[in-house]
Amino acid sequence: MAQVIVGAGGGIILDPGQVRNQEISSATGDQLQYFKVQHKLKPHTTFGTAIGGTPTAYEVPVYVADGAGVVLGFHGKLNAAGSSTSVTIDIKKNGTSISTGGTGITIGNTTAKIDGTVATATFAAGDVLSLAISGTFTGAQGPWACISLYETVTTTT
Numbered sequence: 001m002a003q004v005i006v007g008a009g010g011g012i013i014l015d016p017g018q019v020r021n022q023e024i025s026s027a028t029g030d031q032l033q034y035f036k037v038q039h040k041l042k043p044h045t046t047f048g049t050a051i052g053g054t055p056t057a058y059e060v061p062v063y064v065a066d067g068a069g070v071v072l073g074f075h076g077k078l079n080a081a082g083s084s085t086s087v088t089i090d091i092k093k094n095g096t097s098i099s100t101g102g103t104g105i106t107i108g109n110t111t112a113k114i115d116g117t118v119a120t121a122t123f124a125a126g127d128v129l130s131l132a133i134s135g136t137f138t139g140a141q142g143p144w145a146c147i148s149l150y151e152t153v154t155t156t157t
Contacts, residue, residue: 041148041151042146042147045146047133047145051079055137055143059131060132062131070121072148076107077114078140080141084136086107090103091116093120095130101119102119106135
């Protein structure tokens with residue numbers, strides 16, 4: 001049986017595949033309107049570094065919002081950790097940190113995925129979300145980070 005969850009904004013969240021073409025009317029005025037669709041996205045970056053490459057301090061824009069949305073969190077990891085690695089990955093909106101505490105996440109001598117939280121979760125059309133990496137990269141290789149977000153579609157293009 002399909003699971004139906006009422007979302008925080010009052011909408012419903014359906015299991016994948018629960019709504020198919022035959023469940024959507026083609027009659028004018030009955031069609032599912034484009035602005036009622038919310039997309040979950042995970043823009044990501046390797047900070048311009050190959051999987052076996054040593055990272056350097058870098059900030060990269062990973063998403064420009066088409067509409068309003070909410071950041072669910074951000075995540076980072078290393079392909080290989082060094083002996084004295086202390087890498088910080090931070091999330092920014094329009095150049096300002098939005099991570100809880102404004103310091104991002106710190107990855108030490110581990111290859112585990114580290115999850116970060118945000119203090120300011122909402123964004124608007126035109127906002128630029130970026131990820132920044134800094135720290136001590138001794139032996140670290142192959143950084144990766146992503147942002148988990150929902151965005152509401154606002155146009156047909």
